[in-house]
Amino acid sequence: NAGVTQTPKFRILKIGQSMTLQCAQDMNHNYMYWYRQDPGMGLKLIYYSVGAGITDKGEVPNGYNVSRSTTEDFPLRLELAAPSQTSVYFCASSYGTGVVGGKLFFGSGTQLSVL
Amino acid sequence: AQSVTQLDSQVPVFEEAPVELRCNYSSSVSVYLFWYVQYPNQGLQLLLKYLSGSTLVKGINGFEAEFNKSQTSFHLRKPSVHISDTAEYFCAVSPSNDYKLSFGAGTTVTVRA
Numbered sequence A: 001n002a003g004v005t006q007t008p009k010f011r012i013l014k015i016g017q018s019m020t021l022q023c024a025q026d027m028n029h030n031y032m033y034w035y036r037q038d039p040g041m042g043l044k045l046i047y048y049s050v051g052a053g054i055t056d057k058g059e060v061p062n063g064y065n066v067s068r069s070t071t072e073d074f075p076l077r078l079e080l081a082a083p084s085q086t087s088v089y090f091c092a093s094s095y096g097t098g099v100v101g102g103k104l105f106f107g108s109g110t111q112l113s114v115l
Numbered sequence B: 001a002q003s004v005t006q007l008d009s010q011v012p013v014f015e016e017a018p019v020e021l022r023c024n025y026s027s028s029v030s031v032y033l034f035w036y037v038q039y040p041n042q043g044l045q046l047l048l049k050y051l052s053g054s055t056l057v058k059g060i061n062g063f064e065a066e067f068n069k070s071q072t073s074f075h076l077r078k079p080s081v082h083i084s085d086t087a088e089y090f091c092a093v094s095p096s097n098d099y100k101l102s103f104g105a106g107t108t109v110t111v112r113a
Helices: none
Strands: A004-007 A010-013 A018-026 A033-040 A043-053 A056-057 A064-066 A076-078 A087-094 A111-115 B003-007 B009-012 B019-021 B023-026 B031-038 B044-052 B056-058 B063-068 B073-078 B087-095 B107-112
Touching: A004 A010, A018 A033, A018 A043, A043 B031, A043 B087, A043 B107, A056 B009, A056 B063, A056 B107, A111 B063, A111 B073, B003 B087, B009 B063, B023 B087, B044 B073
Parallel strands: A010 A111, B009 B107
Antiparallel strands: A004 A018, A018 A076, A033 A043, A033 A087, A043 A056, A064 A076, A087 A111, B003 B023, B019 B073, B023 B073, B031 B044, B031 B087, B056 B063, B063 B073, B087 B107
């Protein structure tokens, strides 16, 4: 049981390049999330999904896109990388809402630098 | 909307000493409260959560937290820390009818021998 798997672990991009951060979970969770973590700022929600085919914006969605074609996968796309997107990105999943919704399972993160 | 304030950004502590990490929240609706821990170069793991019932919640690794509704606080405590407790700790809140967590800025705990 791998849990939540993120790839790559590290990446350096040039300004204007694009890339996709991959996230997969094998726990059959309906809910998946993308967060970014900046020093001293905690985690900010970028996008989330409540099931295959359904996605919605979080607090900081500008400059990102997501898709959810399967229950397992939730990739995050950066179209035109900017220095402000330098951050550590975490993917997470959970069973759902209410009493079980708060336990998020996190991947190990992707450290992205845009230069 | 909900928000979380962690009152201490860094907490140095000696091994076997007690530690308390402070968390205050604001919300116009009923909430669930959580503490997560992040060890170096890892993702976050759930330490404990408050959903309802007893206001004293026990979690993993000897941590506990107390929910105080009147003071809108959810402080985390451990009576005796170990070197291995060195990590960053995040307080989080979600509405009780929702599934999106809002995280605080984090508290870095450094345990020294």
